[in-house]
Amino acid sequence: MAIVVQKFGGSSLADPPQIRRCARRAVAARDRGHEVVVVVSAMGDTTDSLVRLASQVIEKPSQREMDMLLATGEQVSIALMTMALHRLGADAVSMIAAQIGIITDEIHTQARIRSIDARCLREELDGGRIVVVAGFQGMSSDGQVTTLGRGGSDTTAVAIAAALGVGDEGGACEIYTDVAGVHTADPKYVPNARKLPRISYAEMLELASLGAGVLHPRAVMFGQKYSVPIHIRCSANADEGTLIVKENAAMEKVTVVGCALKADLDRISIRGVPNSPGTQAIVFGAIADANVLVDDIMQTQTTSGSANISFTVEHQDLAEVKPAVQRALDQLGCGEIAVEVGVAKVSVVGLGMRTHSGVAAAMFKALGDAGIDIKNITTSEIKVSCIVPKEDGPRALQAVHDAFGLQNPTIFQGKAPHV
Amino acid sequence: MAIVVQKFGGSSLADPPQIRRCARRAVAARDRGHEVVVVVSAMGDTTDSLVRLASQVIEKPSQREMDMLLATGEQVSIALMTMALHRLGADAVSMIAAQIGIITDEIHTQARIRSIDARCLREELDGGRIVVVAGFQGMSSDGQVTTLGRGGSDTTAVAIAAALGVGDEGGACEIYTDVAGVHTADPKYVPNARKLPRISYAEMLELASLGAGVLHPRAVMFGQKYSVPIHIRCSANADEGTLIVKENAAMEKVTVVGCALKADLDRISIRGVPNSPGTQAIVFGAIADANVLVDDIMQTQTTSGSANISFTVEHQDLAEVKPAVQRALDQLGCGEIAVEVGVAKVSVVGLGMRTHSGVAAAMFKALGDAGIDIKNITTSEIKVSCIVPKEDGPRALQAVHDAFGLQNPTIFQGKAPHV
Numbered sequence: 001m002a003i004v005v006q007k008f009g010g011s012s013l014a015d016p017p018q019i020r021r022c023a024r025r026a027v028a029a030r031d032r033g034h035e036v037v038v039v040v041s042a043m044g045d046t047t048d049s050l051v052r053l054a055s056q057v058i059e060k061p062s063q064r065e066m067d068m069l070l071a072t073g074e075q076v077s078i079a080l081m082t083m084a085l086h087r088l089g090a091d092a093v094s095m096i097a098a099q100i101g102i103i104t105d106e107i108h109t110q111a112r113i114r115s116i117d118a119r120c121l122r123e124e125l126d127g128g129r130i131v132v133v134a135g136f137q138g139m140s141s142d143g144q145v146t147t148l149g150r151g152g153s154d155t156t157a158v159a160i161a162a163a164l165g166v167g168d169e170g171g172a173c174e175i176y177t178d179v180a181g182v183h184t185a186d187p188k189y190v191p192n193a194r195k196l197p198r199i200s201y202a203e204m205l206e207l208a209s210l211g212a213g214v215l216h217p218r219a220v221m222f223g224q225k226y227s228v229p230i231h232i233r234c235s236a237n238a239d240e241g242t243l244i245v246k247e248n249a250a251m252e253k254v255t256v257v258g259c260a261l262k263a264d265l266d267r268i269s270i271r272g273v274p275n276s277p278g279t280q281a282i283v284f285g286a287i288a289d290a291n292v293l294v295d296d297i298m299q300t301q302t303t304s305g306s307a308n309i310s311f312t313v314e315h316q317d318l319a320e321v322k323p324a325v326q327r328a329l330d331q332l333g334c335g336e337i338a339v340e341v342g343v344a345k346v347s348v349v350g351l352g353m354r355t356h357s358g359v360a361a362a363m364f365k366a367l368g369d370a371g372i373d374i375k376n377i378t379t380s381e382i383k384v385s386c387i388v389p390k391e392d393g394p395r396a397l398q399a400v401h402d403a404f405g406l407q408n409p410t411i412f413q414g415k416a417p418h419v
Numbered sequence: 420m421a422i423v424v425q426k427f428g429g430s431s432l433a434d435p436p437q438i439r440r441c442a443r444r445a446v447a448a449r450d451r452g453h454e455v456v457v458v459v460s461a462m463g464d465t466t467d468s469l470v471r472l473a474s475q476v477i478e479k480p481s482q483r484e485m486d487m488l489l490a491t492g493e494q495v496s497i498a499l500m501t502m503a504l505h506r507l508g509a510d511a512v513s514m515i516a517a518q519i520g521i522i523t524d525e526i527h528t529q530a531r532i533r534s535i536d537a538r539c540l541r542e543e544l545d546g547g548r549i550v551v552v553a554g555f556q557g558m559s560s561d562g563q564v565t566t567l568g569r570g571g572s573d574t575t576a577v578a579i580a581a582a583l584g585v586g587d588e589g590g591a592c593e594i595y596t597d598v599a600g601v602h603t604a605d606p607k608y609v610p611n612a613r614k615l616p617r618i619s620y621a622e623m624l625e626l627a628s629l630g631a632g633v634l635h636p637r638a639v640m641f642g643q644k645y646s647v648p649i650h651i652r653c654s655a656n657a658d659e660g661t662l663i664v665k666e667n668a669a670m671e672k673v674t675v676v677g678c679a680l681k682a683d684l685d686r687i688s689i690r691g692v693p694n695s696p697g698t699q700a701i702v703f704g705a706i707a708d709a710n711v712l713v714d715d716i717m718q719t720q721t722t723s724g725s726a727n728i729s730f731t732v733e734h735q736d737l738a739e740v741k742p743a744v745q746r747a748l749d750q751l752g753c754g755e756i757a758v759e760v761g762v763a764k765v766s767v768v769g770l771g772m773r774t775h776s777g778v779a780a781a782m783f784k785a786l787g788d789a790g791i792d793i794k795n796i797t798t799s800e801i802k803v804s805c806i807v808p809k810e811d812g813p814r815a816l817q818a819v820h821d822a823f824g825l826q827n828p829t830i831f832q833g834k835a836p837h838v
Contacts, residue, residue, distance in 0.1 A: 086484075
């Protein structure tokens with residue numbers, strides 16, 4: 001008997017009939033002989049509604065009170081999911097984070113899990129019950145209600161799977177979403193994108209960070225650290241999805257496993273700051289204080305000895321990041337900001353890049369053949385990213401997908417095409 | 420510096436502007452030099468919406484899961500109220516029941532408070548903060564989320580006031596509602612009803628139990644037990660409301676302080692059950708198991724030696740109570756049920772009845788003069804109740820109100836009119 005942790009996101013729990021459908025999934029797993037833990041997000045757009053309510057009370061709510069507010073969404077879901085399981089005749093019990101000891105740090109709205117006390121979960125499972133756990137929530141060691149931020153419920157599910165030793169016993173953490181699994185590219189942009197049966201943690205981590213929204217990078221990291229097999233599946237059907245697993249020799253042979261697009265970025269350039277130690281810390285410290293994630297940082301030195309720094313941000317973060325940068329420049333006493341609104345980032349990811357050369361060249365050729373201007377290039381061991389004009393983003397993704405033959409599973413096994 | 424506990428009900432918290440208005444009340448009390456604890460209910464009809472949601476999932480939800488579900492309503496309110504206080508520049512912090520140690524028994528959906536750990540509240544107040552506490556919630560000693568049932572938030576407020584020793588220090592527990600205070604009769608039925616400036620716990624307890632909905636009897640009992648001055652006020656204006664206090668000599672002189680109507684009752688009669696020990700326990704035990712409150716129990720003996728038992732229930736409980744009684748009769752092996760749908764109960768209440776005779780006679784005369792049939796009479800030390808036909812209820816209330824001159828404060832000081 002293995003343990004299966006099933007996580008259902010808000011879009012799979014939009015109304016009572018959908019909750020009942022997800023409950024049937026849990027009962028089916030139990031009927032196959034598994035011990036089952038269900039992790040749920042807030043129903044539908046509950047979280048957005050609560051955020052809107054808070055914004056009608058105060059412009060910048062206290063983060064502690066936001067956590068108090070938002071944690072209610074998942075609590076509603078666990079109660080209703082447990083009732084749905086009861087209706088199916090299953091023995092089930094709901095648990096908020098505090099009750100199963102999901103202890104986090106004190107960083108409200110973006111807390112990190114420190115520990116999970118698996119004893120309580122173990123006890124309920126031993127009693128033959130399906131345990132329904134509120135995702136996204138935590139409790140700090142001094143008893144404050146915390147939340148885990150974006151992707152929080154995914155992280156809860158994988159962390160619980162890790163705490164229960166799911167990987168050791170042949171179980172899995174199943175993440176149910178409204179897509180069929182992880183694809184070679186976002187099917188919204190690339191109609192002939194192919195669902196991947198398997199992908200390594202490292203590749204998934206890159207894809208998730210580069211814009212593939214099916215699973216949050218933090219959940220992938222947790223899974224990798226504790227070797228939790230993660231199964232991304234569609235809640236609307238019984239099809240196999242994508243299994244995220246440890247890399248193996250066969251995976252190493254695949255040069256490019258998938259590509260991703262961040263469709264709506266802006267590029268911020270800072271000119272004329274001193275090229276001296278501490279400049280970067282001041283600039284990016286100010287941005288971090290504004291809780292904005294930046295990407296694709298590039299620094300160049302001018303002949304006059306000053307430095308130019310550029311980076312990209314999500315367009316939605318632009319309003320936050322500009323004043324933060326201005327504060328840093330005020331502190332430095334020099335420099336000026338220029339903003340280029342409307343760029344996109346297309347990336348290719350694959351473990352095989354570590355041993356196969358020419359991936360970057362093939363990508364540049366594909367973009368060049370499509371007549372797309374490359375504004376910036378960044379690479380890591382297993383990915384290559386290019387910044388392109390925003391309007392060329394989807395076309396760039398399709399061009400790269402075609403160039404590496406990702407629609408065809410036979411092509412990208414063990415060789416780098418067009419290279 | 421006294422402690423003021425302010426409780427705001429759901430109808431005073433229907434939307435963000437109303438929440439902000441209640442927050443101004445709390446800040447005004449703080450500005451007058453008080454330490455302030457705010458207790459809130461769920462916003463508007465949140466609780467009803469959650470109950471409806473549960474009913475779409477399962478017909479008879481588990482009571483544990485109902486508590487898990489319903490407790491979220493108050494948690495939303497404390498977060499938003501605290502944000503509203505922050506907006507006014509006040510230092511404030513929200514607390515769920517578990518965080519301030521409101522320990523209850525394990526009876527889900529109808530838990531009783533066992534203890535409150537005032538240390539946490541005291542610590543926050545000492546830190547200069549307004550503490551915003553979720554009403555209605557509790558936590559059982561084994562860490563389960565419980566709720567206190569009807570009138571739960573009133574009970575939370577009075578219990579917190581008791582735990583903080585509000586009565587000893589010149590403070591008060593202010594219950595804000597959408598009415599101006601306690602009246603000599605419900606103004607909905609009796610247009611010339613008068614607001615009472617003061618009333619004793621005992622009188623309030625009778626009136627609340629007899630249908631005056633402004634405050635739940637449990638909260639009154641708590642207040643009486645711990646001598647908490649309770650001030651019933653309207654959240655929409657700054658007028659003085661009604662103060663519920665210990666009885667004093669002046670109060671004893673008032674024969675009738677107010678009257679009340681239960682407008683929609685049914686009378687259930689059981690005929691032909693054995694007049695032997697245990698019969699009543701079986702009948703009313705079955706009804707208690709169905710969580711229905713009964714009232715005005717009357718038993719008569721027939722010449723054949725069997726007994727007839729009758730009692731009233733709220734009309735909304737009839738569907739629950741009939742099968743419960745039938746189960747009891749099945750167990751007894753005899754007896755039959757008759758239901759009279761549509762009766763009302765009119766009652767007069769006053770401490771002075773203990774020393775003034777003739778109140779009952781005056782009431783019967785008033786009803787008789789109005790041509791209203793009296794179906795049943797019950798009395799206690801400080802009240803007289805008559806069961807009348809449902810359609811005569813409001814008219815009976817007005818007749819009794821008129822007979823005792825309750826609209827006029829000079830008349831009912833120290834003498835029983837018409838007697």
